[in-house]
């Protein structure tokens with residue numbers, strides 16, 4: 079297990095006047111890299127062969143380290159190069175998915191911007207829920223078994239297939255029927271069904287809120303938000319109800335894009351309170367708590383209450399909508415989450431508290 083002291087030892091060896099910001103070439107790398115350059119850092123991307131085009135064509139990377147597969151970021155050679163470049167690594171969704179929390183916790187001896195130990199808390203459903211419940215934010219009710227289903231629920235399955243195979247139902251009988259159908263169609267197998275996560279279906283509008291916990295300024299900022307663009311559900315709802323019934327399609331919730339959105343101004347107060355509470359809970363769970371970007375995926379009901387159904391303990395993909403309206407209001411210019419990260423690292427360096435923003 080990598081300790082914070084060991085990370086600080088690596089940092090001690092760094093030339094802090096010549097830092098790099100590094101990430102994997104996927105997810106939100108484009109604006110992380112561009113933000114790094116805007117704030118005067120060298121930008122470094124570790125990229126799989128065949129995936130370098132966006133970073134080359136958009137000119138956002140000062141150095142591209144090509145690997146055969148992303149998990150090679152923990153290979154000694156690659157880590158050595160990152161340390162030579164005085165790199166601070168920014169973890170994102172693909173980082174967590176491809177490298178995995180075990181390797182991040184045990185093998186990556188490069189300073190990470192953010193709290194590396196909290197990545198496990200977003201990756202395991204029970205831990206994620208524990209964090210949200212400790213924070214006292216509203217979460218959808220979870221049903222322990224299909225027999226308990228007494229209202230509309232969404233049934234989720236683990237694994238990398240994303241929202242494919244998720245379904246909505248509202249009784250134990252309908253659950254069995256749909257499971258059978260899904261198995262027939264090859265979307266699920268028996269093992270998946272045992273691990274089904276059954277959650278109250280919250281009817282509301284989707285806001286994925288992009289927060290930034292600044293250690294330097296000791297604040298929790300709301301910088302922007304998006305709503306998910308999911309296939310096939312967002313296509314399905316464009317069909318008239320009559321045709322939906324005719325075609326007998328099952329919905330899926332596979333993310334394919336993000337749409338920028340803003341919330342009614344009067345609702346911002348609630349969102350700040352939720353962010354503050356999540357940060358406090360994260361501090362209790364693992365010092366020093368969340369550092370930098372995190373995201374609460376919410377649904378806002380007709381009573382204007384937010385239910386949190388998912389947490390990202392790192393930069394969220396929805397920040398790719400790039401124009402973060404509240405960041406614009408704070409800084410007076412277009413500010414991506416990538417640039418916000420780089421600004422925090424720059425300010426931490428200026429104030430001599432770089433140690434506080436890495437783990």
Ligand code: AMP
Pocket residue numbers: 218232234240241277278279280281284306308331377387388
């Ligand atoms: P997830 O895999 O948890 O991110 O969920 C994928 C998508 O399913 C979300 O983006 C929502 O569109 C939908 N969804 C997830 N949980 C709920 C819920 N409790 N109520 C309604 N829709 C949900």
